[in-house]
Amino acid sequence: MELLPCLRWSTHRWWLPLDGLTANVVATVLLDVEPDRSSPDHFRLVQERLVRDPAFLIFVALRYLESGSSPPPDRSTEQSVTVSRLTEWFVGSAAMLFSSADRQFAAPPVTAATREAWRQQVRHCQTLPVETWLSTAPQWLAITGPEVPLAWQATWPTIRLEVSAGAPAVATKEASPEPLQYAVGTLSLVRLAQRMRQERQLREAFDHRLQTEKLASLKQFAYGLTHEINNPLANIVTRSEQLQSDEPDEPRRASLQRVMDQAMRAHEMLSDVMFFAHPPQPDCQAFDLAELVDELLTSYRTACAPQQITLRSLSSQSLVCVADRQMLHDALDALLRNAVEAIGEGGQILVRYGQRGQRVLMSVSDSGPGLTEEARRHAFDPYYSGREAGRGLGLGLCRVYRIAKLHGGGASISSAVAGCVARLWFRLPTP
Secondary structure (H helix, E strand, O other), X not given: OOEOOOEEEOOEEEOOEOOHXXXXXXXXXXXXXXXXXXXXXXXXXXXXXXXXXXXXXXXXXXXXXXXXXXXXXXXXXXXXXXXXXXXXXXXXXXXXXXXXHHHHOOOOOOOHHHHHHHHHHHHHHOOOOHHHHHHHHHXXXXXXXXXXXXXXXXXXXXXXXXXXXXXXXXXXXXXXXXXXOOOOOOOOHHHHHHHHHHHHHHXXXXXXXXXXXXXXXXXXXXXXXXXXXXXXHHHHHHHHHHHHHOOOXXXXXXXXXXXXXXXXXXXXXXHXXXXXXXXXXXXXXXXXXXXXXXXXXXXXXXXXXXXOEEEEEOOOXXXXXXXXXXXXXXXXXXXXXXXXXHHOOOEEEEEEEEEEOOEEEEEEEEOOOOOOHHHHHOOOXXXXXXXXXXXXXXXXXXXXXXXXXXXXXXXXXXXXXXXXXXXEEEEOOXX
């Protein structure tokens, strides 16, 4: 393909040329298997093409405007967008931009006159600062389409060269870019984008099906496990209580108490498995989240005083929520317990909460050793071992994730500058 996907305004269409090197960079971005965590090299390569290739910069700027990502035009103030922002938006939107086949429908033929007009525009842009390239868009677009309406031009932003650290040198009169190859055909980015999009959709569908099957299997496993193990656990606890009631020796009484405690711990773990596999529906009632946070922090401050761990809330305002209070109590309790286990001795835990629209966000930050990338990926898997990060086995974080999902939200965990940050968010019912 020699043309970028068309630009549209009202009923009109325009096409811009696709440079060979630019096509290679776009293909590199499209082949990224994890678009949400793209390589920094992708940003560098795209940013380099934006300040080298006038047609590509114009295309990205006008599609960015068309996407609605930019603020609506304000006649009293001039709107602008940075090259860094255009780079970030393009990397995240490349698959969408190039997978729409209708954007190539009825494209005009590329003739020798068309290529010569492109070469003239390139020579003209090389005499101008990059910030002014968008002002040449009417001349570029008129080569393959009708005259550009003034009403459309009035909505265009200005470009600012506020590039990020390590960005390539900006093309100027003194530092001209390499020759652009608008006259040669390139690989079909539309077909590549469509194939990659289909592959990602299949992978997501497979992951969803796999998760559904895993939960169904876990549910059956949990039912059988609960029946087979809870009965002997109950006998162990009952017999230990009987022996303890008649035991005068204090060390033996303490030993029996430890037996009962461990049996109850096993029972609680089975309950966690059942909750993860087949949770109850939330019983949503109005309550003050600030009171719930204060209640838990008060209990943890007393328990953590010998370990020299301080707990502090960075939010103090009242926040009335409509949710299952007991479930959120359990979720926040699990996040705090995870943070305490991570720190061990001497550290700090910070709790934040707030509302953004119909979502309530909560976070627990600790000064522990943080997480490895593998531990972060598996943090919400049942019984994944996080011992190397100071975090024990169990279903605590899985329970957090399940509770968040039951409330229409989600949970995440990541390493910070020091320690770890666990986040939980949930949606409030629509009024």
